[in-house]
Amino acid sequence: MQDKNPKTDVRSSRPLIVTRGLVKKFAGKVVLRGIDADIYEGEKVAVVGPSGSGKSTFLRCLNLLEIPTSGVISFGDEIIFSSDYFVEKDKLDALKAQRKAYVTGCDDDTVRDLGALLDGEKQKTAELKKQIKALKTHEKLLKATSNRDGAGDELVQTSEKLAQTQKELAQSKLIAKQIKAQTKERKAQVKTALDPSVISSLNQKIAEQKEVAAKAKARHKKFMSAMEKSVDAHRRMTGMVFQHFNLFNNLSVMDNITLAPVKTGLKETKARRKALKAAARRGDECAKEELLLLPHKLEIIENARKQAYELLGKVGLQEKADVYPSTLSGGQKQRIAIVRALAMNPRIMLFDEPTSALDPEMVGEVLQVIKKLADDGMTMVIVTHEMGFAREVATRVLFVDEGQIKEDAPPKELFGNPKNERLKEFLSKVL
Ligand SMILES: Nc1ncnc2c1ncn2[C@@H]1O[C@H](COP(=O)(O)OP(=O)(O)OP(=O)(O)O)[C@@H](O)[C@H]1O
Numbered sequence: 001m002q003d004k005n006p007k008t009d010v011r012s013s014r015p016l017i018v019t020r021g022l023v024k025k026f027a028g029k030v031v032l033r034g035i036d037a038d039i040y041e042g043e044k045v046a047v048v049g050p051s052g053s054g055k056s057t058f059l060r061c062l063n064l065l066e067i068p069t070s071g072v073i074s075f076g077d078e079i080i081f082s083s084d085y086f087v088e089k090d091k092l093d094a095l096k097a098q099r100k101a102y103v104t105g106c107d108d109d110t111v112r113d114l115g116a117l118l119d120g121e122k123q124k125t126a127e128l129k130k131q132i133k134a135l136k137t138h139e140k141l142l143k144a145t146s147n148r149d150g151a152g153d154e155l156v157q158t159s160e161k162l163a164q165t166q167k168e169l170a171q172s173k174l175i176a177k178q179i180k181a182q183t184k185e186r187k188a189q190v191k192t193a194l195d196p197s198v199i200s201s202l203n204q205k206i207a208e209q210k211e212v213a214a215k216a217k218a219r220h221k222k223f224m225s226a227m228e229k230s231v232d233a234h235r236r237m238t239g240m241v242f243q244h245f246n247l248f249n250n251l252s253v254m255d256n257i258t259l260a261p262v263k264t265g266l267k268e269t270k271a272r273r274k275a276l277k278a279a280a281r282r283g284d285e286c287a288k289e290e291l292l293l294l295p296h297k298l299e300i301i302e303n304a305r306k307q308a309y310e311l312l313g314k315v316g317l318q319e320k321a322d323v324y325p326s327t328l329s330g331g332q333k334q335r336i337a338i339v340r341a342l343a344m345n346p347r348i349m350l351f352d353e354p355t356s357a358l359d360p361e362m363v364g365e366v367l368q369v370i371k372k373l374a375d376d377g378m379t380m381v382i383v384t385h386e387m388g389f390a391r392e393v394a395t396r397v398l399f400v401d402e403g404q405i406k407e408d409a410p411p412k413e414l415f416g417n418p419k420n421e422r423l424k425e426f427l428s429k430v431l
Pocket residue numbers: 026027031049050051052053054055056057058
């Protein structure tokens with residue numbers, strides 16, 4: 001049985017994954033706001049939180065299915081992502097915005113107050129326009145039904161209300177016009193009183209920051225091009241299981257599982273053969289011997305099939321090796337998807353809500369497989385809405401909210417004695 005106290009057990013090992021200041025933006029929208037997380041060998045980390053809080057994005061960043069915007073991720077001894085370019089660029093943009101606000105007078109208190117007044121007046125204008133539209137429609141209706149009892153009085157009242165509202169609208173438009181004129185005047189005053197030393201100090205800061213950002217950009221480009229070569233190798237070490245199983249329906253279960261290991265095995269053997277041949281040509285005797293020992297294509301396929309069969313045994317689905325996914329239940333498909341990820345011998349398994357697309361009666365069989373993997377010592381991060389499962393299996397739970405880890409504690413503590421207000425609110429809805 002695993003030790004459920006990470007501090008006395010797995011924490012004595014080294015973290016397998018470390019993230020620092022992890023930020024992810026999608027089209028300018030910040031989804032991860034600086035995630036600092038350590039995932040130790042052997043840990044089972046559950047990630048919980050409201051929908052849209054960034055749980056999947058965090059998981060996808062860990063295996064570089066999603067390339068982060070900035071921050072650092074290390075895996076084992078390797079830094080697999082590192083960039084501060086967008087942080088430095090944001091600083092540059094902020095300085096430029098500060099200069100623009102100063103030069104155009106927008107950072108002047110009076111201009112700001114006038115701006116707020118104008119916004120209020122504009123809202124009032126829009127509201128009055130809406131009221132006028134509704135009153136006009138009502139007036140039309142009353143005119144069409146004027147022979148109805150009491151319609152005459154109501155028509156008079158509505159027409160009066162309409163006239164009054166139109167007056168208010170004209171007044172509101174006039175006020176808005178006056179505020180605009182005052183703003184223009186104030187901006188002109190501010191412009192004549194601009195302090196050249198403030199502008200030159202901002203210009204100096206912008207020039208320095210431009211240099212810093214340019215250097216960060218060069219580092220970023222260099223890192224990204226190096227990463228292109230290593231990203232596949234990293235993804236192979238992190239098995240990912242999604243909500244929807246993404247099996248290939250035109251391939252048998254066995255072929256689904258062995259496709260990637262066979263492809264990788266062939267590729268690696270080919271590369272090794274090429275290197276050994278070159279060494280052998282230079283007269284390296286060891287290389288010649290190793291060349292003879294390299295596995296052949298059929299051997300690679302056979303080994304992959306053997307391993308797949310063993311793994312199928314672990315999830316109780318050996319008899320399904322030769323069928324096609326369309327003949328399987330959702331629970332069986334997900335168990336196959338888990339085997340497919342395991343077939344790459346990953347160092348960590350990442351599960352993204354592996355049971356949320358399943359019919360309730362199939363949830364248990366998939367959770368059972370994951371629990372067994374956990375008991376066997378597999379390091380895993382699991383995004384889940386199954387709080388009972390998280391409580392039972394996880395060694396640590398992360399509560400993610402609005403792109404940040406708001407609480408990080410063993411399950412007993414996080415569920416039993418939550419500290420963060422948002423977590424308390426979340427748990428009151430899901431427990
Ligand atoms: N590829 C993308 N392009 C643009 N926006 C995205 C993309 N992927 C995610 N987002 C946005 O990022 C935010 C976080 O999404 P994410 O899928 O990480 O949330 P989640 O916590 O996993 O939610 P759920 O519990 O519903 O699965 C959402 O607002 C989402 O719309």
